[in-house]
Amino acid sequence: MKAWVIVIASFKACGIALAAEHHAGAGAILFFAPDPWVFLQFFLPSAQGFGPAITSFETERREVWLTIDDGPDPSSTPRVLDLLRKHGARATFFVIGEQVARHPELARRIVAEGHTIGNHTHTHPAGGFWLASPSRIASEIDRCIGALLLADVPFERYFRPPVGIRNPFLDPQLESRGMSLVLWNARGLDGMGRDPESALGRIVRSIRPGGILLSHEAGSRPGGRLRFVELLLEHLGRDGYACVLPPRGALLTRARDDGPPAP
Numbered sequence: 001m002k003a004w005v006i007v008i009a010s011f012k013a014c015g016i017a018l019a020a021e022h023h024a025g026a027g028a029i030l031f032f033a034p035d036p037w038v039f040l041q042f043f044l045p046s047a048q049g050f051g052p053a054i055t056s057f058e059t060e061r062r063e064v065w066l067t068i069d070d071g072p073d074p075s076s077t078p079r080v081l082d083l084l085r086k087h088g089a090r091a092t093f094f095v096i097g098e099q100v101a102r103h104p105e106l107a108r109r110i111v112a113e114g115h116t117i118g119n120h121t122h123t124h125p126a127g128g129f130w131l132a133s134p135s136r137i138a139s140e141i142d143r144c145i146g147a148l149l150l151a152d153v154p155f156e157r158y159f160r161p162p163v164g165i166r167n168p169f170l171d172p173q174l175e176s177r178g179m180s181l182v183l184w185n186a187r188g189l190d191g192m193g194r195d196p197e198s199a200l201g202r203i204v205r206s207i208r209p210g211g212i213l214l215s216h217e218a219g220s221r222p223g224g225r226l227r228f229v230e231l232l233l234e235h236l237g238r239d240g241y242a243c244v245l246p247p248r249g250a251l252l253t254r255a256r257d258d259g260p261p262a263p
């Protein structure tokens with residue numbers, strides 16, 4: 001059993017024991033004390049409590065890893081690929097299995113143009129993934145893999161959950177498949193409806209060498225998402241950053257200045 005489960009269970013048990021001894025206030029404080037930490041493990045990209053999450057990579061050069069979620073989609077993928085080619089950029093597309101099944105030719109084109117593909121679940125269950133059971137998580141991962149295999153598309157053993165949300169059941173499923181959780185350390189909230197210019201203003205404050213940048217395509221507002229990718233690529237070019245595909249050995253599960261590379 002993971003150490004954090006024992007620690008939290010101890011807090012809860014002590015809180016109940018105190019409340020039973022007529023120390024209701026102190027009991028409640030103890031009982032709920034771990035909950036903010038637990039909440040962050042579900043939703044904070046840099047949190048590592050539920051298992052390792054890659055959020056940056058080691059580099060001595062002015063390089064970033066651009067990641068693009070939620071495709072492939074005919075309304076956006078061809079245009080994104082054109083933008084990447086224009087800027088000499090490489091990116092990893094975290095694709096949705098259902099979309100790959102609908103548009104296998106686009107998934108193949110992504111790889112043919114020098115980019116890589118990661119797993120972003122089969123149905124993108126953004127609202128309920130935080131409480132997904134082990135079997136639901138396994139199904140989302142494996143059905144996406146199945147769609148990629150059927151489409152004859154090579155892919156990396158990278159996984160990114162919808163909206164980056166995790167739960168305690170995810171890490172064992174990834175570990176058993178030799179997969180790594182890849183999140184980010186820079187985002188503009190373009191996927192949450194923020195207008196492209198203000199999303200750019202937000203993300204540039206977090207961009208550092210070795211950063212993993214989150215962006216999106218497709219969705220209900222593909223035009224805004226595309227414009228964000230375009231503005232981001234222009235900004236990176238002006239700032240002298242190259243968009244690269246880092247080798248697996250360079251990936252880090254903590255801030256790049258904090259410690260050694262991830263295993």
Ligand SMILES: [Zn+2]
Pocket residue numbers: 069070120124161162163
């Ligand atoms: Zn997504």
